[in-house]
Amino acid sequence: MGGKIFIFVGIVLILTGVFVSQSNTRVSVNHRLITDEVESSNIKMYVGLGIGGLGLFFAIVGFIGLAKASKQQKRNLYIMKTGIDAQAKVTFVDKNYALLVNKKPIFSIVEYTYQDKMGNQYTRKLNNINSDMVIRKQIQVGSTIAIKYATENPGESVMVLQ
Numbered sequence: 001m002g003g004k005i006f007i008f009v010g011i012v013l014i015l016t017g018v019f020v021s022q023s024n025t026r027v028s029v030n031h032r033l034i035t036d037e038v039e040s041s042n043i044k045m046y047v048g049l050g051i052g053g054l055g056l057f058f059a060i061v062g063f064i065g066l067a068k069a070s071k072q073q074k075r076n077l078y079i080m081k082t083g084i085d086a087q088a089k090v091t092f093v094d095k096n097y098a099l100l101v102n103k104k105p106i107f108s109i110v111e112y113t114y115q116d117k118m119g120n121q122y123t124r125k126l127n128n129i130n131s132d133m134v135i136r137k138q139i140q141v142g143s144t145i146a147i148k149y150a151t152e153n154p155g156e157s158v159m160v161l162q
Contacts, residue, residue: 003069006062013055021048079158083148088114088124088157090143093134096127108134114147116154124157133161 021044092111099107111125129139139145149157 003062003065006058006065008062010055010057010059010062013058014052015055017048017050017052017055019048020051021045075156076158079148079150079156080160083150083158084117084154085160086114086116086147086149086157087144088112088147088159090139090141090145091123092125093140095131098127106131108139110134110139110159112145112147112159114149114157116149118154120154122149122155122157124155126159129159137161 023044090110090112092109094109095105096107096109097105099105107128108131109125109127110129111123113121113123115121137145146160147157148160149155
């Protein structure tokens with residue numbers, strides 16, 4: 001979601017920069033120019049480049065964010081298909097106040113611990129679990145949830161919310 005917002009802001013800033021650099025700032029009174037045209041065009045160019053450069057930065061950050069999110073989503077789908085089923089114990093649940101909609105948090109933080117087949121213990125903390133899902137599934141400290149962990153790296157896991 002954040003990547004899309006950064007890309008949108010970047011595109012708006014790039015278009016604003018192009019508009020500013022191409023705008024006509026001639027001011028005339030009684031058919032006589034008030035400002036020096038060379039200075040004005042240089043200022044327009046620098047302001048337009050500055051705004052456009054800032055937009056390019058935002059767009060690049062947005063594309064990087066989307067690429068990382070896509071990679072993580074593919075990894076989670078792979079773990080869901082090929083992972084090993086396990087039970088995890090929830091050790092922490094709280095609302096994530098980083099993103100609010102109508103002054104209410106839409107995401108929750110869930111932390112859980114689990115053991116792999118070798119008996120090694122792992123802890124995973126997820127910051128963006130849908131708060132409605134946490135309430136519906138009655139996820140609370142001390143409850144047990146179903147997870148799947150990766151066969152090649154048991155430290156990577158995914159909550160199975162059905």
